[in-house]
Amino acid sequence: MRHRAWQNRRAADAAQAVVFRSAPAVVAIGLVLLAVAPARADVPDPGWLEGDPGQKLNVRGMTFVASEGGANEILLRAERADxxxxxEVADLDVVDVEVTPGDDRVGFRMRCDEGLLNLANQAFVAQGHVVGTIEGNRQFEALWVAYDEVEGVLYTDDPVLIVDEDGRYRGGGFRYFVNESRFRLQGGATVVQGP
Structure with a gap:
């Protein structure tokens, strides 16, 4: 179902491209616009649903909790899931995720239109309108974000907007090292607006 949309993302992006076939001036304007537009990165396809994924269960109101000892580490809620x-993979619609703070991490929260969750390794890929909050009440907004639980990294290689107490910034992506509470804006940050 929706996992085909992940595989066809590149084809859909290509279908949205506009082909200029008129005067050279229009072509030159188009090339200038393409040069200043931020580059979009493809949503990572982890391959979790390649081939025949087997039986599918349709779930409404899915909640996934990963806990260690008496503490919840990951809490994920989706309006709908396949x-x-x-x-051990869920294809999700309208998702809220919280990786809770712990002794060795600060945690984060985010919301997205759709996503994939691998229950075996607690990794996920979020896409659509992805918004979230990380340490220091820093907010982010991107078209896709992925979380690698093994490495403890929340990241995107797509253009991102970051908002914090010092202002608004754009970058070519970010890396948030959850276990180290360390954030890095990728691809040349630009200030959009001061505080």
Whole structure:
């Protein structure tokens, strides 16, 4: 179902491209606009649903909790999900995620239109309108964000807007090292607006 949309993302982006076939001046304007537009990165396809994913369960109101000891580490809620038990993967719609603070991490929160969750390794890929908050009440907004639980990294290589107490910034992506509470804006940051 929706996992085909992940595989066809590049084709959909290509279909939205405009081909100029008129005067050379119009072509030159188009090339200038393409040169100043931020480059978009493809949503990572982790391959969790490649081939025959097996049985599919349709779930409304899915909640996933990963805990260690008496503390919840990851809390994920989705309005709707297609769950593939053989793959331990859920294809999600309208998602809220919270990686809670702990002794060795600050945590983060985010919301997205859709996503993929791998229950086996607690990694996920969020896409659509992705908004979230990380340490220091720093907010981010991007078209896709992925979380690698093994490495403890929340990241995107797509253009991102960051808002914090010092202002608004744009960059070519970011890396948030959750376990180290360390944030890095990628691809040349520009100030959009001061505080």
């Amino acid at each position: 769950f593939y038990p053989e793959r």
